[in-house]
Amino acid sequence: MLRNTVLEARDIWKGNGRQSWVLHGIRLEIMEGDFIAILGGPAAGKTTLLKVLSFRDAPDQGAVYFEGRLVGRTGARELEQMCSERVWFIDGGLEKEKIQPNGRLAAVLLDEPEREHELPKQIRDLNRAGVAVVLATRNPEVASLAPLIYKLNDGKLEKLTDGEKME
Structure with a gap:
């Protein structure tokens, strides 16, 4: 099945x-249904990368593209809509109301979920439905939840695993 690029x-x-x-020439393609972990130590730039990816x-x-369109070339209102409806950035606790799908969701970016139990079933279900999930963590156990793991070190991104879509 052909998957489209989300971010x-x-x-x-x-x-x-x-x-x-903080970030040195980062290249990353996030496809529909990807489940990606970005592993890195404190102050490695994980949050910075997620904030850039979530507009x-x-x-x-450099440039960020959303569904093939260059971000920054869209109108302010359209960009605001993309941020709130299509790409969710969740930093800290996962609020139940934020996890309710809206039918247009394309990606969920999670900043530092501490343990597996903080990755609720709703996030896994969204991923199975084709929503891209990117989590940034310093915890290797949390990173191991994702089939595709990158390490962010000294501002550079290195692919550690080459996983398939989570089943």
């Missing part, structure tokens, strides 16, 4: 405001 990061560079780079922060260099 794509092309050569993303992001600074920390102190004349150093909450703009890269200093």
Whole structure:
């Protein structure tokens, strides 16, 4: 089955405001139904990457595409709609009301879910229905929930596993 690209990061560079780079030329393609973990230590840039991918922060260099369209070339209202309806960024606890699907959801980006029990059945069900799930964590056990794992280290992304869609 042919899957479409939901989010794509092309050569993303992001600074920390102190004349150093947090993200160094990140390239990442997220397809429908992907379940991806981004593993990295404290201050590795995991949250920064998720914020860029969820349109909450703009890269200093490079581009983010949503369903093939360059983000930043859409109108402000359309971008706001994409953020709230199509791509969810969840930092901290998972609120039950945020997990209710809206029929247009394309991706869920989770920042630091601590343990497996914090990845509720609803998230797994959304993924099985084709919604891309990206979780960022420093915990290898949490990362192992995803069949596709990347490591973020020194601002660079390295693929550790090459998994299939979660069953």
